[in-house]
Amino acid sequence: MKVLITGANGFVGKNLIVHLNERQDVEILTFGRSDELKVLGERVAQADFIFHLAGVNRPQDPAEFGQGNTELTVELCKAIETSARQIPVVYTSSSQATLDNPYGASKRGAEEALQRLAQQHGSPVHVLRLPNVFGKWARPNYNSAVATFCHNIARDLPIQINDPAAVITLVYIDDVIAHFLALMAGEEARADVQPQYRVSVGEIADRLRSFKESRNTLVTDRVGGGFVRALYSTYLSYLPPEHFTYKVPKYGDPRGVFVEMLKTPDCGQFSFFTAHPGITRGGHYHHTKTEKFLVIKGRARFGFRHMTTGEFHEVVTEGDSPQIVETVPGWTHDITNIGDDEMIVMLWANEIFDRAHPDTYACQVKP
Numbered sequence: 001m002k003v004l005i006t007g008a009n010g011f012v013g014k015n016l017i018v019h020l021n022e023r024q025d026v027e028i029l030t031f032g033r034s035d036e037l038k039v040l041g042e043r044v045a046q047a048d049f050i051f052h053l054a055g056v057n058r059p060q061d062p063a064e065f066g067q068g069n070t071e072l073t074v075e076l077c078k079a080i081e082t083s084a085r086q087i088p089v090v091y092t093s094s095s096q097a098t099l100d101n102p103y104g105a106s107k108r109g110a111e112e113a114l115q116r117l118a119q120q121h122g123s124p125v126h127v128l129r130l131p132n133v134f135g136k137w138a139r140p141n142y143n144s145a146v147a148t149f150c151h152n153i154a155r156d157l158p159i160q161i162n163d164p165a166a167v168i169t170l171v172y173i174d175d176v177i178a179h180f181l182a183l184m185a186g187e188e189a190r191a192d193v194q195p196q197y198r199v200s201v202g203e204i205a206d207r208l209r210s211f212k213e214s215r216n217t218l219v220t221d222r223v224g225g226g227f228v229r230a231l232y233s234t235y236l237s238y239l240p241p242e243h244f245t246y247k248v249p250k251y252g253d254p255r256g257v258f259v260e261m262l263k264t265p266d267c268g269q270f271s272f273f274t275a276h277p278g279i280t281r282g283g284h285y286h287h288t289k290t291e292k293f294l295v296i297k298g299r300a301r302f303g304f305r306h307m308t309t310g311e312f313h314e315v316v317t318e319g320d321s322p323q324i325v326e327t328v329p330g331w332t333h334d335i336t337n338i339g340d341d342e343m344i345v346m347l348w349a350n351e352i353f354d355r356a357h358p359d360t361y362a363c364q365v366k367p
Contacts, residue, residue, distance in 0.1 A: 003184070004029040004047035006040075006076070007054030011138045012092060015173050016051060016180060037075060044079035044087070049184055052076060052091045052114075055107070065102045070109030077117040088124040089114060090183050095131045095169070126183050128176075131196060135173025135230070136237035146170065146204060146231070150238040153208045164202025171196050172230040197227040204231070211235045215246045219263040219352070255279045256342070268350040272296075275337040275345070282334035282365075289359040290350045291327040293335065295319050298343030303365040304331045312365075319344070332363040 003020060007013050008030035020026045029043045031054065044050070055069050073091070080087050091114055097107040111127050118125040138144040140151035145168070152159045171193045179193045207221065211232055214220050223232040251258045256274035263269040275281055275298075285307055293302070299318040302325050305311070313331075317323045318339070327333050337343040351359075 001048045002027045002046050004043050004050045006031045006052050013053050014137050019177050041079040045083050050089045065106035069106035073110035073113045077113050081121050086122045090126045093127050093129045095129050131169035134170050135234050149208050150235045154238045166201045169198050263352045269352050270348050272346045275343045277337050280334050280336040284360050284362050285332035286329050286359050292348045293325045294346040296344050299339035301336045301338045304333045305365045334365045
């Protein structure tokens with residue numbers, strides 16, 4: 001399939017091209033600002049499917065709205081008619097197409113041209129009135145508040161918010177592209193891209209600041225799903241390369257080192273520690289707190305003793321044979337490096353360590 005993308009150098013176009021390049025069954029044709037109009041007809045003549053993403057939204061002269069949106073779309077429709085083929089078209093319009101302003105009128109004019117094409121020529125036309133789209137590669141300080149906020153906060157630059165309570169509707173770029181690809185595959189799709197998120201400008205800014213601060217606190221937000229997942233991914237995409245890394249706390253003593261990696265609001269924390277040969281760590285019990293240990297290098301002996309019955313249990317594990325060892329409330333436990341080299345152990349605890357209420361009580365495994 002040959003796929004023509006107008007506005008290929010824009011935010012949405014760049015994301016679409018990367019997704020299409022992952023496939024082996026698509027050849028991409030493009031049309032951009034630098035191309036002469038006659039090129040459009042040549043590309044349309046080859047195309048089996050068209051994503052019409054080109055448009056003007058911030059011109060110096062308002063007359064450019066009509067040229068870049070309505071008039072270009074009319075030319076595209078003429079080229080499709082000339083091809084004598086019913087080429088499907090996906091058009092990215094705007095939620096502002098209902099508004100009585102130059103931009104809205106120009107997008108509405110483009111929609112009407114495509115609707116006439118569908119009625120008179122038979123080309124399948126999908127008009128998507130997109131709200132604010134956010135995600136990687138959007139241009140900051142242009143037409144995306146999310147892109148501007150991400151860019152500036154990642155660089156310790158100020159952001160301007162006139163009304164923190166103002167609510168905007170957002171769609172994530174990956175959801176837009178998934179919708180595109182479903183239409184290209186001929187699948188039945190919703191009339192609009194889903195999910196859509198209605199959030200306040202102040203909430204977006206607060207979330208982004210919390211993402212930045214998480215490098216200091218190590219407490220990550222709930223970034224596993226929904227809007228927060230999409231916003232976190234977007235924020236990271238605006239980090240300059242020199243900020244791809246950051247330091248984490250490291251505590252050392254004669255036994256080895258202990259390094260914290262990540263903390264969560266309600267799913268505990270992750271860390272790792274080392275121990276020299278013959279060193280024993282631990283020697284304590286918990287009432288409620290639980291832990292999971294994974295030896296990734298070396299050989300370890302875990303000892304357990306029940307706090308009331310005195311029952312003793314021992315486990316030997318090593319990095320070459322990965323095995324999770326879980327501490328059990330009410331059993332005092334320790335871990336000893338019984339190998340000849342440094343031991344490295346990953347550790348997950350189900351709660352963030354609270355020095356005021358640690359739920360950790362010293363008690364040797366072997367009395």
